[in-house]
Amino acid sequence: MKKIIYLILLSVFIASCNSNLDNNKVENFVVEHFKNQTIESEAISTLDVNISDSVILFNLSNGWVGRPNWVNDKSKIKTDWFYEDSVATEVSDVEIFGEIASVYGNVSFFTNGINTSNAGFHSLVGNEKGKLVFKRHSWMNWNMNKAANSFVWPSSDVEGSLSMYNKMRYAMANLRNNDALAYSDSLVKLDPNLAVAHMGKLHYLFINGKADELIALLDEIKPKLEDASIAERYYIETMTPSSSRNEILKKFENALIYAANDPLLRGWYSYYLEDLDKRIENINIGLKRFPESSLLNNMMGYLMKEKGDYKAAKQHLNVYITVHPEEPNAYDSMGDILLATGDSIQAKEMFLKAYELSRNLKTGPEDFFETSKEKAEAIN
Numbered sequence: 591m592k593k594i595i596y597l598i599l600l601s602v603f604i605a606s607c608n609s610n611l612d613n614n615k616v617e618n619f620v621v622e623h624f625k626n627q628t629i630e631s632e633a634i635s636t637l638d639v640n641i642s643d644s645v646i647l648f649n650l651s652n653g654w655v656g657r658p659n660w661v662n663d664k665s666k667i668k669t670d671w672f673y674e675d676s677v678a679t680e681v682s683d684v685e686i687f688g689e690i691a692s693v694y695g696n697v698s699f700f701t702n703g704i705n706t707s708n709a710g711f712h713s714l715v716g717n718e719k720g721k722l723v724f725k726r727h728s729w730m731n732w733n734m735n736k737a738a739n740s741f742v743w744p745s746s747d748v749e750g751s752l753s754m755y756n757k758m759r760y761a762m763a764n765l766r767n768n769d770a771l772a773y774s775d776s777l778v779k780l781d782p783n784l785a786v787a788h789m790g791k792l793h794y795l796f797i798n799g800k801a802d803e804l805i806a807l808l809d810e811i812k813p814k815l816e817d818a819s820i821a822e823r824y825y826i827e828t829m830t831p832s833s834s835r836n837e838i839l840k841k842f843e844n845a846l847i848y849a850a851n852d853p854l855l856r857g858w859y860s861y862y863l864e865d866l867d868k869r870i871e872n873i874n875i876g877l878k879r880f881p882e883s884s885l886l887n888n889m890m891g892y893l894m895k896e897k898g899d900y901k902a903a904k905q906h907l908n909v910y911i912t913v914h915p916e917e918p919n920a921y922d923s924m925g926d927i928l929l930a931t932g933d934s935i936q937a938k939e940m941f942l943k944a945y946e947l948s949r950n951l952k953t954g955p956e957d958f959f960e961t962s963k964e965k966a967e968a969i970n
Contacts, residue, residue: 616691616715617681619722624679624697633672642716642723674699685850685875687843690725691715692850714847741852742825742845745818748781758790763854763885764917767794768953785814786822792829797958801831821848825855838862851876857885860893869893882913888923895927903927918948922962934969941966 619640626636676699683694693713698705714726744755758773774790781787788811795804808830815823824845832838842859849855856876860869870893876886887906894903904927910920925940941962948959 610717611686611689611691611715613684613686613691616684616686616693616722619715620681620693620695620713621679623724624677627672627677628674634667634669637667639721640723642718642725645724646726647728675703676700683850685846687847688840689716690843690847692847694850742786742821742849742855743819744781744784744786745822746781746784746787748784751777751781751784751787754780755786758787759854760884762790762793763857763883764914765797765919765958766917766951766956767797767958768956769951770794772953783814783817785811785818785826789826789829792826796829804829805831819848821845821852824848825852828855828858835862835864851879853880853883853885857883857889860889866893866896870897882909884910884914884917884920887913888919891923891927895930900927900931916947918944918951918956918959918962920944921947922959922965925962925965929965929969938966938969941969 623636623640627633678698678700679695680697681693681695683692685692691714693715694711696708696710699707699709710730712728712730713724715722716725717723718725744751746752746755754773754777758770758777761767761769761773770790771794772790774788774792774794777784777787777790788807792804792807795801795807808826811826815826818826824841824847828838828841828845830841832841839859839862842855842862845855846852846859853876856872860872860876863869863872870890873886873890873893876883877890880886887910891903891906891910894900894906904924907920907924907927910917911924914920921940922944925937925944928934928940929937944962945959945966948956948962
C-alpha cells in the first residue's frame with residue numbers, strides 16, 4: 591500500500607481540520623430536540639431555537655426545497671403539528687467533518703402509547719452563535735440504519751451498470767489501475783450519461799501523473815453531473831487537483847457527508863489526514879462497517895506498522911490475503927511488513943508472489959507492480 595504515495599502528484603501543505611464538535615454532545619442535542627417535539631413540551635420554542643437561520647430542508651420527492659417560511663416567523667409554526675405524546679430517537683451514525691456533524695437516525699412517534707409513524711432522517715449539525723443548530727435536515731421514509739451503511743451508488747438503471755461499476759471500484763481499491771481503466775471505458779460505453787463511470791479513468795490518470803488529461807476529462811464530465819446524485823458529484827470532485835492538503839481534506843469531507851461509509855472515500859480521507867491516531871480512528875470506523883475491505887485492511891496494516899504494532903499489521907494483511915487471495919497488492923504489502931520485522935526470506939517470497947499475480951490480470955501485466963520485483967531483487 592505504500593505505493594499510494596505515488597498518488598501525491600501535487601505539493602501539499604499538511605494541516606488537519608480541527609473541530610469543536612463532540613459526538614456525544616451532537617447526539618444528545620439531536621435526541622433532546624426530537625424528544626421535545628410533543629404536545630407536552632415547548633415544541634414551538636424548541637423548534638425555533640434549534641434551527642439555523644439559514645436552514646435548508648430536503649425531501650426525496652422535491653430535492654432541496656430551501657428555507658421554510660416559519661424560520662423567521664414563529665407565528666407560522668402550527669401547534670397541531672405536534673400531536674404525538676412521545677418520540678423515541680435512535681441515532682445510528684454521527685460523523686464529524688471539520689465544523690459540521692453528519693447525523694443519521696430514525697425517529698418513532700407515539701400517540702397514546704401506540705407507535706403511529708416512523709421516519710428516517712439525515713441532518714447536518716453545526717455551531718451557530720455559540721449553540722448547536724440544525725443547518726440541513728432531510729426526512730426520509732426508510733430506515734436510516736441501512737442508509738447509513740451506504741456508499742456512492744451509481745445513478746444508472748442500465749442493465750449491468752452496477753456490476754461493472756463495482757468491478758471498476760474494486761480494481762481501484764486494489765491498485766489494479768489498468769483494470770480500473772478498462773472497466774471504466776466499458777462502463778462509459780454501457781451508460782454514456784453516467785458521470786461516475788469515468789472514475790476508473792480519472793483514477794488511472796491521477797495515479798500516472800497525467801494532470802492535463804485529468805483536467806480535460808473532468809471538464810468533459812461536467813455536463814453529466816446534472817443527473818448525478820450529490821454523493822456522486824462530491825466523489826468526482828475528490829479527483830480535482832488541489833494545491834493544499836486542507837483543500838483535499840475538505841473535498842473528502844464533503845463527499846463523506848453524503849456517503850459516510852464508502853470504503854474508497856474513507857480510505858483516501860485517512861491517507862490525507864496527518865495525525866496517526868486520527869487516521870487509525872477513521873479506518874476503524876470503516877472497518878466496523880466493511881470488516882473485509884481490501885483497501886481498509888491494507889491501510890490499517892501500514893498504520894499499525896507505523897505505530898510499531900507488527901502483530902496487528904500482519905493480522906490485517908492476513909485478512910486481506912485470505913479474503914482477496916488474487917490481489918497482487920495484498921502480497922506486496924505483506925512483504926513490506928515482513929521486511930520491516932527482519933524476515934527477509936518470507937518478504938522476498940511475498941514480493942515475488944505479488945509480481946507473479948500482477949502478470950496475469952484482466953488487461954495484462956500491471957506495470958505498477960514492477961516495484962514488487964525490484965524489492966525482491968534488492969534482498970540478498
